[in-house]
Amino acid sequence: MSRTCDVTGAGPGFGNNVPWSKHKTRRRWNVNLQSKRYFLPSEGRHVRLRVSAKGIKIIDRDGVEAVVQRMRAAGKQV
Incomplete structure (x- = not known):
């Protein structure tokens, strides 16, 4: 399973x-x-979501119903 946020789509950053x-x-x-x-x-x-700390703040701000609706509109299965 990749380390990406279900809400924001954020993944790992790479560097040196x-x-x-x-x-x-x-x-x-x-x-x-x-x-x-x-x-x-x-x-x-x-529903069980794998979310980043920023994703948790977005869910607190907008509500879980609105976030799940946006995820489904983007084609993610919830």
Whole structure:
């Protein structure tokens, strides 16, 4: 399973470790993913989403119903 947020689509970032000697090695910055369970009142069931910290804030701001509706419009299965 890839490390991407279900809501924002954010994935890991890539770059270099650069120490004092300037010998660069590749590294990655993973997304702060959390597995959250939300209740959808319109369907009377729970959904489990793998969301980033920013995705959790978006759900808190817009509501889980609106976010799930946008995800389905984008073609994601919920």
